[in-house]
Amino acid sequence: MSYLTQKTIKNNINFSGIALHSGLSVNVCIKPAEPNFGIVFKRVDLKENNIVYPNFINVSNTSLNTTVENEFGAKVSTIEHLMGALFGLGIDNALIEIDNEEVPILDGSAKIFIEKILTSGIKISDSPIKIIKINKEVTFSDGVRSITIKPSTLNLEIEFQLKYKNEIIGNQKNKVKVYEDDLSDVYNSRTYCLFEDIEEIKKKGLAKGGSLENAVVVKNNEILNPEGLRNKKEFVNHKILDCIGDLYTSGYRIVASVTCSQGGHYLTNQLLRKVFQNKDNFSIIEIKEKNLPHTLINKNLLRSIA
Ligand SMILES: [Zn+2]
Known part of the structure; x- marks a missing residue:
């Protein structure tokens, strides 16, 4: 058995909740x-x-969420936090049944997705990962x-920077090694917005939930949530979560070094489109037992399935 073989979840995972943009109640069942x-x-x-494949080619909207759509117009939106959790925990294969067009927002982070996947358990196959x-x-x-995006030896590094006039968010910067670091702060970081933007967002028919x-x-120098922030860099950490989720629309996990300044769903999607336009930019490799690159194994994942 290798940790570099493909993984799925052990048991069905069910959750329900309000969709951020449509405001509707949605049920999801993730199956092995x-x-x-x-x-x-x-x-x-x-x-x-x-059937809707969460592939970068099928991304039809990147305004305040990532939406994928099939050729018949069937959509699934706000996929990025769930995709980030699946990427982070190394889930290669899963069928996600959903009874509406938007994934529930839950607490605005990937925290609940991560907890549910870990509770379900992870099933390891004999097939090598790509x-x-x-x-x-x-x-x-x-x-x-x-x-x-640049070549990297064995990791996925993401360095992200935000530059806001707002003093609370300000110039926030963080860098993570996705297969090595403890990503709890990234998974737990919630989506955010400026109070003054809410009216405009609602006018577009978004954020009903x-x-x-x-x-x-964030309103001027104040965070309106009574509980405050979950971690010091919650804003940029959430952007890193979005980036991980959006990168997973490449179809596989990635070995590279990504640097982003003030980006989001649109930039990550455009980057993937540009990368895959030219075969010289990338290789798809199958990991064989012999050349185990240990840094590819997320240590937290090892702990959780040990
Ligand atoms: Zn997000």
Whole structure:
């Protein structure tokens, strides 16, 4: 048995909750799946054409969430925190049944997804995992915002920087090694917004389910949530969670070094589109037992399944 073989969950995982943007109540059931199945969404409220692959090519909207859509117009939105949890825990294969078009926001972070997956347990197969190794540096910029992906030996490093005029958020920066570090602060960090943006967001018909239960709201020098922040760098840590989840729309886990300044769902998606346009930019490799790169194994995962 190797930790570098494909993994799924041991038992079905059920959860229900309010969707952040639609405000509707949604039920989700994540089911174990065979090796090479991948992560697949199924809209069980639709009778046909209801399979949606969370692939970067299928991303149809990146405004305040990541939405994937199939050729028949069936969508699943706000997939990024769940995708981040699946990536972080090394889940390669799972069928995610959902009875509406948006994944529940729960507490605004990946905390509950992580807890539920760990409670279900992780089932390890004999099939080797595949990973994407980045071979060339690729950058996507949009004004002052930019994201760069570069080759890395054996890890996925993500360095993220925010630059806000708001003093509480300010210039927040963090760097994580996804397969090595304790990612608890990243998983636990909630989505956030500025109080002054709420009216505009609501006018667009978004955030109907938003509340202090599922988002950090910053008003001038004040955090409106009575409990305050969960960790010192909660804002940038949440952006790193989004980035991990969005990177998983590449289909596999990635070995690379990513640097992002003021980016988000749009930049990460555009970066992936640019990377996969040219075969020289990447290789897809299958990890064989012999050349076990130990840094590919998340130590927290080892602890949790030991
Ligand atoms: Zn997010």
